[in-house]
Amino acid sequence: MNGLGTRSRPPKETIGVSHRTIALDAGNYDLKFWNGAGHPRAIRSVRFQLPQGRDPVRFSDHSPLIELPDGTRYHFGTQAYKYRRQQQTVVENKVDLSRLHLYACLEPERDEQLSQFPLHVYASTPDPNRNAAEIKAQLMGVHEFKRNGIPFKVTVEHVEVEREGIGSYRYAQQLGLIPDNGYTIVVDIGGGTWLTRLVDAEGDVIDENVMDRGGSYELATSISFDRRLIDGLGTTVDPAIVMDGFKSGHVYADTGLSWSLWLEEYLDPWFKGIFQTIKAQYTPYMPRVTRFLVTGGSSHLIAERLAGRKLFAVMPDPQFANVRGLFPIAEGWQLCMTTK
Template sequence: MPTATQAQRARKTRGMQSRAALPVLALDAGNYDLKFYSGSGHPKAIRSVRFQLPQGRDPVSFSDASPLIELPDGRRYHFGAQAYKYRRQQQTVVENKVELARLHLYACLEPIDDARSEFPLALFVSTPDPARNAASLEQQLLGAHEFKRNGVEFRVQVESVKVVREGMGAYYHASQQGLIPDSGYTIVVDIGGGTWLTRLIDADGEVIDENVMDRGGTYELATAIGFDHRLTDALGTTADPCVVMDGFRMDHAYADTGLSWADWLDEYLEPWFKDIFQRIKAQYTPYMPRVTRFLVTGGGSHLIAERLAGRRLFAVVGDPQFANVRGLYLLSTDTQLCMTPA
């Protein structure tokens, strides 16, 4: 006979049985990547970099992975890796991503069934601090939207916007994967590009404490590495932290220069890692005896996955870059998943 908690968790995680008729997009607009998922295939990502083209400038080639957005007033924005081919591109990691919500949505909207570009939409988004940002996100995203994406005219009516605490999607996804114990507390540690955050969650799925660090994500680690003379001397100039962040996923190499910090990465990674977990321990000291799982997720978690391997209390979500957006999509398939208030 299943326990009440097991039955509750089963209701949370069986959501794939009932899909809403309204098209759904789960959107996790991160500082490093814009992640999105419509329920089929694998979630997708677009590098969170853009360039606003002057009226007299032709764009370089665009694609679904690096889309060109055109607004009715004539403004044009090129997103993704191709934005690096222009000078003075804009990096979301050093901006307020909430203010860019509408543009980020346009970058991530693709035609339905490769053909339909006029449709209603239910939107599920996350933000580190819903209490502060939910109203602004809803104001920007609800209603009618007209724009061009890669030359295709879109007319989209956003019927609903559900704003969820960032990191909770990863918790829902991990619960479905059987990574959350039936008892005790879970601490979600979400390490992103610009920020890292924690949520303390009880066995009923309630958030009972939390902390959002506006700094300290992989951008801070990349900035520190970018000042190291072993890199700057070889480059002959300062290193771009965002290019270093790209290198974290490509053998720790600085673009195509052949320069790498892999041999001395630990000199920076170790104190960065320790600082995060010392802060977690300090905040949650009274709860530690009842913590049964540290769930580590987010696009920066791969940097510390090896250090956590084999530790009984720790679990790193598989494909952590997309765990949050997968969990957001689960909310569209079963409202029982939404156990915590936004």
């Protein structure tokens, strides 16, 4: 494997006061993005393509409306639930949506009537060997579109694509959560996927595993087939709404129906399945592992189980840990991630 995780500076001639930089973690559940200031933002990774004759419902920065030059329109975020048959990124190939996801996350400066600027993008993907070239091909170059009615003309000059989870590792280093010696296993549990990276004390990724499925959507799908929830609802259960419920008291939308009393029946085998797989893959390295770093937007589901365990550290604000570490702050230039 090559060093696709290595971070390089953009060419000097592209760096100027007028360019903007965005770190983009386009997850299966949320699109997370950060410009280096304030708190990172998130947009629910669901969309609806509006027919030409359909007026959109209310749009906002949290749920933006994107219009392409050919008139095609997409409404992203939670407002997409107000249409029938919205599309969920978690059941699609999110690499194919890289361009649209960038448009959804590019907010204008305050009071701008036309947003026109050069842009540097720092993104991540579970498998850069397979997907980095396609992501760069989609993002590099000139892009024209409207976001919430505001015209954008953006020239993407530089795209850096790193391993998903490595941003969390960098951020954990900044927070002092990584020991100075031994190996760290990064466990990134997302909506559609979960993955692991084995990182040594020098910052080299020496082994890794990416599970294309098995994230919280799989857990939500299992719960969606439970008769107790189906009977209470009186119809089929949408796993995507169950995923939303994972972050709001384990309640199904506004119905008042909850699976919290029997969640453990599903959570326990899901949790054990993940960590049994990790143990099997990294058995030879276990004596030298000094930290399990647990991160990702679905890690809150197992945080209580790991509390007090000496080897484990659960990232604070884990949903945004990866995107924070992607942003090229000064210290970040020195933390290069390579694979031997």
